[in-house]
Amino acid sequence: MGVDYYNILKVSKNATEEDVKKSYKRLAMKWHPDKNAVNTKEAEAKFKQISEAYDVLSDPQKRQIYDVYGEEGLKSGLYPPPSPKESYGGGGRGFKFSPRDAEDIFEEFFGGFDGGKGKSSGGGGGRVKKAAVMETKLPCSLEELYKGSRRKMKISRIVLDDSGKPITVEEVLAIHIKPGWKKGTKITFPEKGNHEAGSAPGDLIFVVDEKAHPIFRRDGNDLIITQKISLLDALTGKTLNITTLDGRDLSLTLSNIIKPGHEMVIENEGMPISKEPGKNGNLRIKFDVKFPSRLTADQKSDLRRVLSRRAN
Structure with missing residues (x-):
């Protein structure tokens, strides 16, 4: 036939x-x-x-x-x-x-x-010509951007059926988020946007957006954490325990006196660098020393005695 x-x-x-x-x-x-x-x-x-x-x-x-x-x-x-x-x-x-x-x-x-x-x-x-580009935000947690993840996104778009009539269809797209991607990174799906009469289907673009994190803040490839410590710990030392974005426990010993505004840098414990596999930025710990709101006369006296002896 x-x-x-x-x-x-x-x-x-x-x-x-x-x-x-x-x-x-x-x-x-x-x-x-x-x-x-x-x-x-x-x-x-x-x-x-x-x-x-x-x-x-x-x-x-x-x-x-x-x-x-x-x-x-x-x-x-x-x-x-x-x-x-x-x-x-x-x-x-x-x-x-x-x-x-x-x-x-x-x-x-x-x-x-x-x-x-x-x-x-x-x-x-x-x-x-191609139809207009469809852009949509892709909110990602710092954990996802640190470790990488796979997401499935359900989208709706307009296509033309065999008679040329516009219809709305739904589709699930798989997105592979790579470790180290930054806010503003674009993931393009060619021809997955809307289709208009007289035009080829437009592209669909997901734009990475970073969700706020309760502990870490990102600065380029570095991670920043603000650590509050008491004046006593700042003067006498302390062991800090920090859980990383991939679930590891970092134990850091503070042996030197921590002054207000001091920053400690832990190399290679920041965000992965997407263009340099195997390399990470730094973890920067900024200290917020909490001073006591009041001291008794005896406490003041003890401090004078201790600090005067150390100064001598």
Whole structure:
């Protein structure tokens, strides 16, 4: 059984020349390989089928032979084109089927793609534009950006059905968040945005946004933590226990006197550096020394005695 060109082009057998053109324009734009980077092979096969169907149904001579003898008859070369005074049948004056190049047909309508693989229109015809980009924020915790994670996002977008009518569809996209990504990082899903008549589908872009963390604050590739300690601990020493974003326990001993505004730097304990695998920024601990609100006379006396002796 031969190919059903009418079904491929989504038109009826009574379709007018204008119907054939409209359907071709819509389907060719949908299935052009340059606009289907994910399933290029499937798109290329469909694009060629659509182009061949248009080539046959838009040509009165080819369409007449196809309507009577089907694809096999059209391509076999056994049937002559009809004339007003004769019917089909009888071989001998074979009709040679020569399919047109799919890109040539496409170029006649659209002039090729800007910067794509299509042929240039040489300044003639228009260009296939893309629908507007869809951007949406992707809130991420510092833990996700530290360790990396995989997320599934459910999206809704507008596409055109086979008749060209806009409909809303839902889809689940998998997003791989890489360790070290920063606020503002963009993850692009080509052609996953809205589809508008006369345009190729737009891109969908997720923009990374950082959620506030109760303990850590990010500064580039560094992590900052504010550690409150008493004046006594600042003067006499203390062991700090800090849980990292990936769940490890860091034990830090403070042996030197901690002055107000002092900052301790722990190398390689900050955020992963996405462009330098295996490297991290630093962990910066800023100390907030809490002074007592009041001292008794005896406490003041004891402090004078201790501090005076140390000064001497």
